[in-house]
Amino acid sequence: MSEEETINQDEPKGKSRMRRRADAIKAFRCRHLVAVIEAPSDPVNIAAIIRNVNALGVEKVYIVDPGRHIPDDWEEFRARRSMNKLSVSASKWSYVKRFDSTDECFDHLESRGYASIVTSPHVKGKKSIFLHEGDYTTASKLAVWFGNESRGISDRAVERSGMCVAIPMFGMIESMNLGTSSGIILYEVARQRREYQSRFRKRGGRGERAEPLPTTMAVVQN
Numbered sequence: 001m002s003e004e005e006t007i008n009q010d011e012p013k014g015k016s017r018m019r020r021r022a023d024a025i026k027a028f029r030c031r032h033l034v035a036v037i038e039a040p041s042d043p044v045n046i047a048a049i050i051r052n053v054n055a056l057g058v059e060k061v062y063i064v065d066p067g068r069h070i071p072d073d074w075e076e077f078r079a080r081r082s083m084n085k086l087s088v089s090a091s092k093w094s095y096v097k098r099f100d101s102t103d104e105c106f107d108h109l110e111s112r113g114y115a116s117i118v119t120s121p122h123v124k125g126k127k128s129i130f131l132h133e134g135d136y137t138t139a140s141k142l143a144v145w146f147g148n149e150s151r152g153i154s155d156r157a158v159e160r161s162g163m164c165v166a167i168p169m170f171g172m173i174e175s176m177n178l179g180t181s182s183g184i185i186l187y188e189v190a191r192q193r194r195e196y197q198s199r200f201r202k203r204g205g206r207g208e209r210a211e212p213l214p215t216t217m218a219v220v221q222n
Contacts, residue, residue: 029057029058030056030057030058030059030189030190030193030194030197031059032059032140032142033058033060033141033142033144033189033190033193034058034059034060034061034109034141034142034143035049035052035053035058035060035061035062035143035144035182035186036061036063036109036116036143036145036146037049037061037062037063037064037146037178038064038102038105038145038146038147038148038153038154038157039064039065039066039067039102039147039148039154040063040065040148041148041149041150042149042178044179045149045177045178046070048178048179048182048183049061049178049179049182050094050096052179052182053094053186054094056183056186056187056190057190058186058190059095060094060095060097061094061095061096061097062096062098062099062105062108062143063096063098064098064100064101064102064104064105065098065099066100066101068100070098071098072098074096074097074098102154102157102160106157106160109143112141113140113141114141114142114143115139115141115142115143115162116142116143116144116145116157116160116161116162117134117136117142117143117144117145117161117162117163117164117165118145118147118153118157118158118161118163118164118165119144119145119146119147119153119165119166119167119182119185120147120152120153120158120166121152121166121169121174121175121181122166126158126159126161126163126164127162127163127164128163128164128165129163129164129165129166130165130166130167130168131166131167131168131184131185132168132188134163134165135192136188136189136192137192137196137203138203142189142193144165144185144186144189145157145161146178146181146185149177149178165185167181167184167185191215194215195215198212198213198215199212199213
């Protein structure tokens, strides 16, 4: 089911307020940007990332779930009241797909032309950069991977990715919870890609628009 179908299926007769909102945000979504959660163990963190994805205009969420804790049928999962409550209803408005293994997810992404980057607070033996050093607009399709809450990203995901991205930290504790770190990283990636697609229709700085598209929505006063 596509994201548009996910949104449309709950629509009542007539053009509801939620439908108008869906129409308004459509132009601001980052096409071909996917957040991947690898082997999450806590539903709270799944909900937090889904909430971040929806709020920041990321197109899709993929979940690598080797323990099969999540139903294959996302409709079954998103219908759970607990998930809707945890994600503040973001699960109702987001496209989510599960995979049995890291390799299965990479195979799916690569067959569709996606490049992947992984996130970790530590160097993983690959090209590693801090978040602010990266250009996240060079790949036309991009997947951003987040690891397990306790174990972090797997060696296999690092091996198959293009590079590792870290958030610079300056405290005694060099860690953040998954909801916080995913929000920070996805904000910067989506911001760059939204600004790029506002100026260009194609990759490589081609197809420059005569008039850049807006990158933020107008603030509506209550």
